[in-house]
Amino acid sequence: MRHDLRALLAQQAAWQRSRAEQSWAEKLRLSILMREDLRPLRKPNSQKEENRSKSKEIDWGGPVGREVW
Amino acid sequence: MEEVAKLLNHMLEAGVILDYAVFGAVAQMRYTEAVTTLDADILVSVSNPKAIDVLGPLYRFCDALGYHPEGEAIRVGVWPVQLIPAFDDLTEEAIRKAENADLDGTPIRVVSADFLAVIALSVGRAKDFARILSLREVGAVDDKQISAIAGRHGLVEAWHRFQEKFDEA
Numbered sequence: 001m002r003h004d005l006r007a008l009l010a011q012q013a014a015w016q017r018s019r020a021e022q023s024w025a026e027k028l029r030l031s032i033l034m035r036e037d038l039r040p041l042r043k044p045n046s047q048k049e050e051n052r053s054k055s056k057e058i059d060w061g062g063p064v065g066r067e068v069w
Numbered sequence: 070m071e072e073v074a075k076l077l078n079h080m081l082e083a084g085v086i087l088d089y090a091v092f093g094a095v096a097q098m099r100y101t102e103a104v105t106t107l108d109a110d111i112l113v114s115v116s117n118p119k120a121i122d123v124l125g126p127l128y129r130f131c132d133a134l135g136y137h138p139e140g141e142a143i144r145v146g147v148w149p150v151q152l153i154p155a156f157d158d159l160t161e162e163a164i165r166k167a168e169n170a171d172l173d174g175t176p177i178r179v180v181s182a183d184f185l186a187v188i189a190l191s192v193g194r195a196k197d198f199a200r201i202l203s204l205r206e207v208g209a210v211d212d213k214q215i216s217a218i219a220g221r222h223g224l225v226e227a228w229h230r231f232q233e234k235f236d237e238a
Contacts, residue, residue, distance in 0.1 A: 016102055016206075017207065019102035019103070020100065020101050020102045020207045022102075022103075024098060024099045024170070024172060025070065025071075025172050025173045027098045027102065027103040028070045028095065028098060028103075028172075030103040031094075031095075031098060031103045031104060031105060031106060032147050032148075034103065034104075034105040035105050035106065035107065038105060
């Protein structure tokens with residue numbers, strides 16, 4: 001791997017680790033802001049229902065199945 | 070989330086639930102960077118887990134306090150909260166061995182990182198695998214612990230498949 005690319009990845013990993021080191025409460029507040037930012041992008045429920053009825057896939061929605069990401 | 074923690078502690082003190090532990094994305098964020106989630110998932114231990122209306126008393130308790138149902142969840146401030154009774158031996162053990170954490174001064178019980186990873190392993194969707202990878206990346210979990218928990222709950226093969234898929238040769 002090229003040296004500059006390796007350095008860039010290391011820099012990005014360090015940045016991700018620093019974000020993980022924020023307090024839990026702060027990250028939860030950030031998560032709420034992220035959720036609000038995504039709200040306009042989500043499909044309305046009526047469209048979701050329509051797609052669901054067309055789909056033959058099984059909905060495995062389990063206990064941890066609420067995340068958007 | 071402090072309001073959610075206070076409600077859960079209140080339910081515990083009142084005997085409406087025997088125990089609880091936050092899991093899912095909210096628990097994950099204790100260790101990893103922030104992720105987006107629609108709601109807070111809470112494992113609960115109740116005295117009558119086989120009752121048909123197992124969540125009824127919990128919903129009524131919350132409703133009396135002004136926290137009303139919203140779809141499959143209860144709205145607590147900005148958080149839709151989903152109360153999920155422990156559904157197998159793994160989730161029962163995860164509650165028993167939950168950690169006592171602190172959220173801006175409010176105590177709250179949280180599923181530990183290793184159990185969080187094994188629950189994700191048991192569900193087994195792409196985003197659950199991503200959760201395990203995130204927890205490993207920040208060093209929150211110990212592969213030996215995951216292996217031991219997986220072994221106790223019939224998930225050894227699933228753990229080996231995960232390792233084969235994601236670990237570098």
